[in-house]
Amino acid sequence: MNIAKNTPLASRLAAAALAVILGACGGGGGDAGTSPPPASTMGSLRVALTDAPSCGYEHVFVSVQKVRVHQSSNAADGDAGWSELVLAPAKRVDLLTLTNGVLSELGQTALPAGKYTQLRLVLAANDGANPMANAVTPSGGQEVALSTPSALQSGLKLNANIDVAADQVADMVLDFDACRSVVRLGNSGGYNLKPVVAVLPRVSDAAQRVIGYVVPALAAGTQVSAQLNGVPVKSTVPDASGKFVLAPLPVGSYDVVIQSSGRATATVTGVPVSSTANTTLNAASAPIDPPLSGQHLASGTVTLNPAVSPIDAMVVARKTYTGGPTVEVAAMPVDGLTGSFALTLPSAAPVKTAYLANATALSFQADTATPTGKYSLVASTASLSKTLLIDVSNSDALALSLTLP
Template identity: 40%
Template sequence: MNPIRRSALLALAAFALSGLAAGCGGSTSGSTGSMSVHLVDAPGDYLHVSLDVQTIEIQSGTSGWIVLGHPNKVIDLLALVNGLSEELANGASLPAGHYDQMRLVLGTDNTVTLSDGSVVALKVPSGSQSGLKFPVSFDVAAGTTKDVFIDFDAHKSIFVHEAGRSGKYLLRPVVRAVDRVVTGSISGLVTDATTHAPLAGAVVTAQQLDTTGTPVVVRTALTQADGSFQLDLLPVNASYYVVTQPVVGGTSYEAKASGPQALTAAAPLPTVNLACAAVSATGSITGAVTPAAGDADADAIVVRQRLDAGTLDVHPFVVRVTLPTEASGVETYTVDALPPATYGLVLERRTVASDGTETTAATASVDAAVLAGAPITLNFTAP
């Protein structure tokens, strides 16, 4: 795969693994519902990312974990794209009530297949002990079935220490769980603004702005041969911006953002088409991160660009996410094929405690004015 597209995919996207366990706090004796759980993944650039999924569990508050299912199988996450999913639990019975945490307990057969076909072990800290934990928010009503989809962004979840075949590949899951019944999707086309040709293999994201105006990537997709894409599993009663900065066949295109797309229960399937202009020359940003991430950490360089999404609607949007690599105690990153523009870069460091809980800290955004053919060096001190 094109190393530029590989970097973009490795970045953008987003690991959504949630909705796996069950606990009974707040339930009423004799009142039960049920839950089915499915696993999906965002597109990525490894050949395979295989997880040995043993058990799916859920809980409420500090109550005990309730088992939803025992899949006991190795699942290739990268096969779960373009509408495909893997069933992890089917109609598991659980007390009615509110649930706020899930976990995925893994076995030992977890691997990553690299672009050259070599297979390396994927280390999963706490995966087979306390499990991979993630917050959720589900209300299960008596006599109903909750249909949960776990959106797992495998490539944003893999951090490399000591890069290379002898390196250590660590799983730092990025997960999101949604109730499919209350979701919609945004579909459309990405094309060349001049030739109108479809752009295949372009990374497209659905983003929201939080209360501070910071962009958050909710879902990631890859355009098909005809330039089409579908961003599914988007909760309704919310608005999303569709953003892309294609790098296709060695050609980079200027980033483009749609106006806000409102998804409602009555109108959950809007369509967005984006035409992007090719650029003749690009620049790059490289740098180091100090201190280097430890085994409990995973870093990401988030690249944002202010884009016009409509009249008086200009915001910073995520156009790339690059995962640094660490070798011999030195952590570095590179963002290639950037169209000339001013970008804001942020270093995010996620740290996983021994009990499986996770915290994230981020640096302030640092501007970098990228010029054609002119590499920029920008170093970060981890927060």
């Protein structure tokens, strides 16, 4: 992999040289024997990897072998027109080290200028030479291989919106959600990898990020997410000082949700993200400290009808505030063999406050709705979903059953 220097001359020379290489190996997608496009029609793609916080794992390793892009969202694996970023050898990354704005660089490659609407992430296979290319370490357990579907060796298809301009570098980040991507397989000790990945534009440290602080004592048990209509767009965990950074984030307005073990859910509404500056929620001297809350379990089983194995479904618990918004409080993939799930939810009233520019401290108010522990529990597959209202204000909600469809 060659990283081009950010000078026009160096960029053109590097683009031309890499175009020749891509043409020779077919990576640029042109017909064999044709000359590469002139340097003026070439740009570059640079890709990095980041992650959302994981649930219940100490390490989640993936080995990235290629990143492939195409200008058609419908292009098949063997069609002409693919451009590739090849990592040789494959790069093994612990996803759980990539939180709070940390990126792992995958590299850069030259490719024809244009709009690319399909990206494929190709992972190396677990084989005799590298049986732990993709692996997971459960909390308190030993590292075990992740079973990967054969489709990952031809590439996980992702929708993309990448504009590559001539003589410029398009910066993209693959946001890998480890929590939603690792599926337990009953008591077999096995785990499946079902990658959930978003393709986001990379931004500078000076814009398109939300920065805030929680009480340092809560940092180890806290997750923070920027949500849009109850769906997390970016999640992270605070560092030891309590600081959290949500990045990269597309320009827009978000609800920032703080979930801490033993505490009520706290939400800051209407948090703006701009292309010109970072957004700071509060000062380090006035960290967010959600009120104490009891915790209760919501557990049960998701069943597919007709039955399919493994069971590929998610369960999400959402809380609706009086007057809005609705936010995601907890989520997990169900057990791939049994369909079982178990979520721990706060029983106390959630708190919220509206974003205030240049605020030093945030003043949260408890939601007045009762029961305080009422949630919408949503089980879903790629095409089906079912919702169940539950109440964990005073006790666990056990033996829940959700059948799809």
